[in-house]
Amino acid sequence: MSKLLPWREVPSAGWLEEKGNAEEYETGDWRTIKPIWLKEHCIQCLRCFVYCPDSAITAENGRVTGVDYKHCKGCGICAHECPSKPKALEMVAESADEL
Ligand code: SF4
Ligand code: SF4
Known part of the structure; x- marks a missing residue:
């Protein structure tokens, strides 16, 4: 174990x-899983937009439009917070084909 130095x-x-x-x-370079936005299940509550720590949920005129995959790091918070049933955000393997 290396020696801990004083901060100075x-x-x-x-x-x-x-x-x-x-x-x-x-x-997005770091990502191993990614969210897929399923427009047909989305109730436009904007929870994903508010909760995403990377501002990677895109929106226009107060409505979600998708995911910015250049900046999404695949944490899964958006899918966890999505309240629609069935969920409108689903986490899939990074290698899965985009919808
Ligand atoms: S997986 Fe994480 S970083 Fe990507 S859009 Fe969802 S909340 Fe944002
Ligand atoms: S949290 Fe789910 S239902 Fe709400 S806007 Fe985002 S994708 Fe749509």
């Missing part, structure tokens, strides 16, 4: 040189 001796790591560049990082 910890070497500095990377830093962000520009603000507002989070969108450039495509967190």
Whole structure:
């Protein structure tokens, strides 16, 4: 086990040189599972939009339109929170064909 350093001796790591560049990082690269939006089951409650930690649920004029797969990291929160029965968001393997 490596020795823990006092904080003043910890070497500095990377830093962000520009603000507002989070969108450039495509967190979808990490994903192993992904949500599929099933429009026909969607009741447009917008819970997925509110709960998604990556703002990866797309919406227009107050209505969900799909998933931004460049930024969705496949956490599954949207599908967990989706209240419709049957669910309008279903998690599938990343390799599954997109609908
Ligand atoms: S799986 Fe996670 S990151 Fe992707 S849309 Fe759902 S809540 Fe957002
Ligand atoms: S949580 Fe489910 S039902 Fe609600 S808007 Fe999202 S996909 Fe549609």
